[in-house]
Amino acid sequence: MNAKLLDCGAALAVLVLSSALVSAQAGPLRAGVAKVDITPPKDLFPLPKGDDYIDVHDPLFARALVLDNGSAKVVLISVDSNGIASSSEIVQTIASELKIPAANIILTETRAHNTPTVQGFPDVDIMPRPPYFEVLQKGIVEAARQANANLQPARVGFGAGKAYVNTNRDQKIGDHYGMGYNPDGPSDKTVAVLLVTKPTGEPIAVYSSYAVHPVLMFRAKTKDGKAEITADLAGATSQYVEEHFPGAVALWTMGAAGDQNPLFMADYNQDSPDVVDEGSGGWAILDVQARRLGEEIVRVTKTIQNTSSSAVLWGAQATVTCPGQKRAEPAQPGVRSANVKMVDGDPVDIYLSLVMINDIAVAAVAGDVFTEIGEHLKRDSLFDRTFMVTTMPNETASILTDKAYLLPSQNAAGNRLKPGCAEPALIDGFLKMEKSYLPVWQAAAR
């Protein structure tokens, strides 16, 4: 199915919607998981310029969950990385290998900042891929392969809770908004958990989403005056959950966190005049926040009762195109966001994926999305069990609310998206996909 439409009132948004299937069948659920180490090996050190990590503090992983109902298969993958932005060929490789449409795969990175650079935004950072890309790509594909080989009878359920380890970060510092601490600003505290268990109830996979950037150790000098590689809040939280459910794989995803940082960071007050690096003391700051987030995931997981052994599985993709803008002058160091002059630029494509597991909607965006947009989607979604995951490959921009352009948030500076389009267009894109699925599901579940 393909549809093209104009949308979004005055602002021009073009939506191209392509769903994989117009019919689907319910079937007995089978699930498989895998976790593959993608830590850069010793022989890759020192890493290329810009990745000045002296060592590895804790390992990085690619984690994959494959769900199969006999007639369709969907794949959810989470990677401890900050650099799969333009790596959509990884999705194609997995699609070919597992013989499923790319629309049935949601690959996201956790955005842990203390990980090797792979490649930046397309059209912005054109650079050759470093040797680490090999490690990353192989690891992700291997995780999907192993998960697919591990399929076993399963049940699926959903639950949500709250954790208080994130904060809005658009803080007015002096005469502008910087990356700081804004405790009274918008901040979604929801912890969403998609749980997959054995028929006997033991978790196989815990797929969670929370609105926070894993940047707790970002810039912190923890060893010999240098930073170390870590999976940060995402990895420590996954590890906590996996320790509580031995044998299970905990896939952590970043929710709508475009304006959300950890409550406390090792590099305290990133943009403030009195920035201070807590150094190795930062590991304790990381540990307590990961424990608190992990505890809530564990608590929610334990309270999920209404699991199903039969599932309809469905995936779709859409592209939303919004008017673009660009800097009138090249970026200047020290020029505040409020003072950046913007002129019309090329239109910007935003890629969306929706994977449906019965009435559980996993709504994925190739972008770093502000928290209120995630909340907006949950309000407008046809399904109660909806959560947003972000940072799929081919990310094109930070996706801001219009309010954030008005502040302006630091993320508004030089943003390629013109205000006024992205939020309603993105919600509309997901709703259109949900509306395509609804009759399919109703027919299949009848």
Added chain:
Amino acid sequence: MKIHLLYRGAVLAALAVSSTLVFAQAGSLRAGAAKVELSIPASMFPITDKQKFADVHDPIYARALVLDNGHSKVALIVLEVTQLTFGAELVQAASDELKIPAANIILCGTHNHNSPSLNGGGFGQAPTKLPFFDIVKKSMIEAARQANANLQPARIGFGTGKAYVNTNRDQKIGDAYHMGYAPEGPSDKTVAVISVTKPTGEPIAIYANYPVHSVVMFLSKTKDGMTEVTSDLAGWTSNYVEAHFPGAVGLFTMGPAGDQNPLFMSTYNQDAPDVHDEGTAGWGILDVLSRRLGEEVVRVTRNIQNTQDKVVLWGGQATVTCPGRKFVPIGGQPAQPAQRGPNNAPMQAVDGDPVNINIGLLMINDIAIAGAAAELFNDVGQQIKRESIFDHIVIPTLLPDDVGYVPSDLAFTLPSQMAARNRLKPGCAAPALAGAFNKLEKEYLPIYQAATK
């Protein structure tokens, strides 16, 4: 003046009120502040009392602020210690040094758990002074003396803000409430600040109040398998504020924090099965929490505009007496501390001795410093604030010889770990305390109105 009255319908609370003055005069404010280290000689370590301290990690202090208007004088003194046992002696010493009545002094501890004890007597034993008491007493007198000697023309103002570094701690773990993490429980985030400045605006003293236990490093092993003396959250916040206002003294007091812990602690999940000690990395946790609290104190201080240089100074005291209870096994044998435990079914409450809670009210114009010799639960403090005549109110707790926890009615119902074996009968203390402060305020109001006419 003394009055006795019955209070609050069915529940008997006796209130004894004594204020020093039935009239007062406004006058030009002079203020002095000082801080003196509670210096512990190296020869005393390791110190073993409630914890085993290997050493001093960072110094702990006595801080004093003296205010004088030419007619009367009041003093605010803060000691970075856990509890002010033998507090009457400390107040008397300050009173003698400054030659002012005890009612004009609000002395409190920060409830800093990582300081040595003043009292060597165990539970149920007669109190015994430890050598640290003399250090504290001498340093306190010296801080008061220096503050008094430093009097200079001043202005005073009040402001509030919010900080998100505390959390309710009454968490249901298993079948009972324990010391844990209850992020949606009652928790006042208000940071209240009294700023005393030079006529030109530079701060002389910042008296801040926030409801949180200073227990970030409590039980955390940071040196040789032992804990260390630190001023913890209260002291680090004071240090942060002082670093931002050079020359000023930052006095931090614990607000109604009977059920409030820091958001994160170095010994994570104190009562949970998976308790975890972060060790020396815990200093990082303490640093970020105190910075965030300190930042808010600094921000509020900078925003205070409406300062005054003419003040009325007044102090009053009262004692609230509430019905008490004690716990005995069903069989009639006295309860031993070791038998205490969550939902300890064989125990039952019977009538016990009445409980006296001392309170003090210092008024500086319309700024009320309502101090209680107790660890007030947060809701109790909020009730006091709601019922106060004055908008500008701070509630320092842990005044000398405190009675321990004063739970809210909600906390008695849970029951909170700190309410389950509390020697106060439910239903009396919270309304009686709010009522007692209110009575003191009503004594002051006509005096203030006459003085500022």
